[in-house]
Amino acid sequence: TKVLLATRNAGKLAELRRMLEAAGLRGIEILGLAEVPAFPEAPETGATFAENAVAKARDAAATTGLPSIADDSGLTVDALSGMPGVFSARWSGRHGDDVSNLELLLAQLHDVPDARRSAAFVCAAALVVPGATEEIVVHGEWRGRLVRAPRGTNGFGYDPIFVPEGDERTSAELPPAEKDAVSHRGRALRALLPHLKALAG
Numbered sequence: 378t379k380v381l382l383a384t385r386n387a388g389k390l391a392e393l394r395r396m397l398e399a400a401g402l403r404g405i406e407i408l409g410l411a412e413v414p415a416f417p418e419a420p421e422t423g424a425t426f427a428e429n430a431v432a433k434a435r436d437a438a439a440t441t442g443l444p445s446i447a448d449d450s451g452l453t454v455d456a457l458s459g460m461p462g463v464f465s466a467r468w469s470g471r472h473g474d475d476v477s478n479l480e481l482l483l484a485q486l487h488d489v490p491d492a493r494r495s496a497a498f499v500c501a502a503a504l505v506v507p508g509a510t511e512e513i514v515v516h517g518e519w520r521g522r523l524v525r526a527p528r529g530t531n532g533f534g535y536d537p538i539f540v541p542e543g544d545e546r547t548s549a550e551l552p553p554a555e556k557d558a559v560s561h562r563g564r565a566l567r568a569l570l571p572h573l574k575a576l577a578g
């Protein structure tokens with residue numbers, strides 16, 4: 378069974394692929410968008426991560442006819458009442474993993490003291506199977522705090538400023554397998570595995 382990972386974010390694609398491969402799902406072949414005919418990106422207009430994830434997966438499944446997984450994720454900052462949240466990929470106006478997003482966030486938090494710099498990465502992942510009546514949505518959260526200066530070269534996006542609870546390293550300083558074991562995306566993906574196993578038959 379072919380399953381499409383419907384994301385244009387290279388960092389997410391690498392993590393999702395790596396985790397699905399580590400899970401050793403027999404009978405499932407994972408495709409990225411580069412391996413299917415191009416189709417226009419679904420607009421991300423939902424108010425929640427779950428709405429956006431389902432919309433992206435639904436769109437991909439309808440266009441390609443393949444069971445499709447989409448991930449909608451972001452960073453919710455307590456001192457900013459949950460922002461940038463679903464706007465994380467375009468916080469500065471530049472879409473994707475442009476460093477301007479991280480820089481704008483750091484500037485906005487300049488006067489926020491260390492004790493009030495808590496944040497969480499959030500991920501909703503959706504699996505939509507053409508012809509199935511049920512759409513599956515799973516969630517994962519990863520709590521931590523935001524440091525003032527970026528550190529580390531692993532990961533992507535806001536990883537260089539996020540220090541997970543119980544750690545002193547930023548998530549960009551964690552080896553990939555350590556991030557996967559505890560991250561928002563890791564938790565969400567693991568909740569999706571039984572549903573993917575069922576697809577493999």
Ligand code: ITT
Pocket residue numbers: 383384385386389421433448449450451452463465466467473474478498532533534535536560562
């Ligand atoms: P697709 O919609 O094509 O999947 P996107 O980059 O537009 O790609 P989102 O709208 O879900 O995806 O935005 C997610 C943003 O949140 C992403 O650009 C990162 O900046 C941030 N983010 C999510 N997970 C992250 C992680 O594990 N580490 C660092 N930043 C993360």
